[in-house]
Structures are given as C-alpha cells and as structure tokens.
Amino acid sequence: MRTISSERLIMRPWDVDDADFLFDLESRWETVRFLGPQAKPMTGRSEAVExxxxxxxxxxxxxxxWAISSRESGELFGNILLKPIPFSIDVEGEAPVEIGWHLHPDAQGAGYATEAASAVMTDAANNGLRFVIAVTDPLNAASPRVCERLGMRSLGVTEAYYDEHNLLFEKTLSR
Structure with a gap:
C-alpha cells in the first residue's frame, strides 16, 4: 500500500508496531460508536494486531x-479509509467507493480529518477514481462538517448502506 502525504500529515500503511495506538484508539466507545451498527470497542491488544x-x-x-500521522513528529492521530462500500441487503448495483476517518480524541478539532481526506481523494483522483461518497451517522455532528469542508454534496438520508439510516455525501473527483 502506498504512502500519501500532505502539508502536516503522512497517511501510511499500518504497522504491527502501531498496535498499542490502534488499541487505544479503537478501545474507546466515543471513537467507534459511529463506525456502523456492528462496531464495538476492542477489548485486547491482540485485536489491534489482527x-x-x-x-x-x-x-x-x-x-x-491508512494510519494518519504527523509529518513532523510521526505521532499517530487516527485512521483513514478509501474502499468500496457494500450496499444494504435490498440494494443492487456496483458498490461506490467510500471515504471515512476516525481520529483519537486528542487529535480531533485540528483539521487533520479534512487534510487527510483531501490528500487521499487527490491521490485517488490521480490514480483514476472519479467519484467518492461518505456515509455518516446522523448523531455524528463532526463528520458532516468535514464533508462540507471537503466540498462534498449532501444527498440527505439514506438506508442504502450499513442497513441503517445515515447521512450521504458525494463528490466528483478531478485531477
């Protein structure tokens, strides 16, 4: 997996040496509660390694x-993903590509999610991706603001993903 960089950040492949951070990040209910209906906090470091x-x-x-880290210090801030998102059971068609993120509470509010997502979308556009979506829990106030800062268009509420009501955002990418 490639490494992507921005002004302040490096998005790099996760390494087993990152397991303590990932466990700290994903053992917190406040971090995982918006990651879908099956989300649950990690209960052991071995889950992070796996x-x-x-x-x-x-x-x-x-x-x-990717792991999101500081370009300057290497400190880890969180996770960003870009992957096909499966439709809910009763929806057919080609799965679109979802961008998503979650940050450690200590790293929230500094613009890292916006910066990381922007860099990942630019990289994806340069590699041929033309369209991306984001799906956010209606109770998650922060992620829709990130989507707006990224220039994503709100399409309202959808049940097409994760078998639950979510807010849907989309963006056409250009090189």
Missing amino acids: SIIRRRTIDDPVHGL
Whole structure:
C-alpha cells in the first residue's frame, strides 16, 4: 500500500508496531460508536494486531486503510479509509467507493480529518477514481462538517448502506 502525504500529515500503511495506538484508539466507545451498527470497542491488544494484519493485505492502486500521522513528529492521530462500500441487503448495483476517518480524541478539532481526506481523494483522483461518497451517522455532528469542508454534496438520508439510516455525501473527483 502506498504512502500519501500532505502539508502536516503522512497517511501510511499500518504497522504491527502501531498496535498499542490502534488499541487505544479503537478501545474507546466515543471513537467507534459511529463506525456502523456492528462496531464495538476492542477489548485486547491482540485485536489491534489482527486488525493491522488485515489492513496490510489491501493491495490496490486506489483503495486503502491508512494510519494518519504527523509529518513532523510521526505521532499517530487516527485512521483513514478509501474502499468500496457494500450496499444494504435490498440494494443492487456496483458498490461506490467510500471515504471515512476516525481520529483519537486528542487529535480531533485540528483539521487533520479534512487534510487527510483531501490528500487521499487527490491521490485517488490521480490514480483514476472519479467519484467518492461518505456515509455518516446522523448523531455524528463532526463528520458532516468535514464533508462540507471537503466540498462534498449532501444527498440527505439514506438506508442504502450499513442497513441503517445515515447521512450521504458525494463528490466528483478531478485531477
């Protein structure tokens, strides 16, 4: 998986050495509560190691799951993904590509999600992706604001993904 950089950030493949951070990030209910109906906090470091191993199997010129880190210090801030999103059970068609993110509480509010997502979308456009969506929980106030800052267009409420009501955003990408 490739590395993507921006002014302040590096989006890089997860490494097993990141397991303590990932466990800290995803053992918090406030971090995982908006990650879909099946989301639950990690209960052991071994879950983080297993998750990192799965993330590292993605070998795609566009899609990925990256660790977000400081360009200056290497400090980890969170996770960003770009991957096909499966439709809910009763929806058919080609799965669109979803962009999503979640940050450690200590890293929220500094513009990292917007900066990381912008860099990942630019990279994806340069690699041929033309369209991306974001799906956010209606109770998640922060992610729709990130979508707006990214220039994504709100399409309202949808049940097409994750078998639940979500807010849907879309963006056409250009090189």
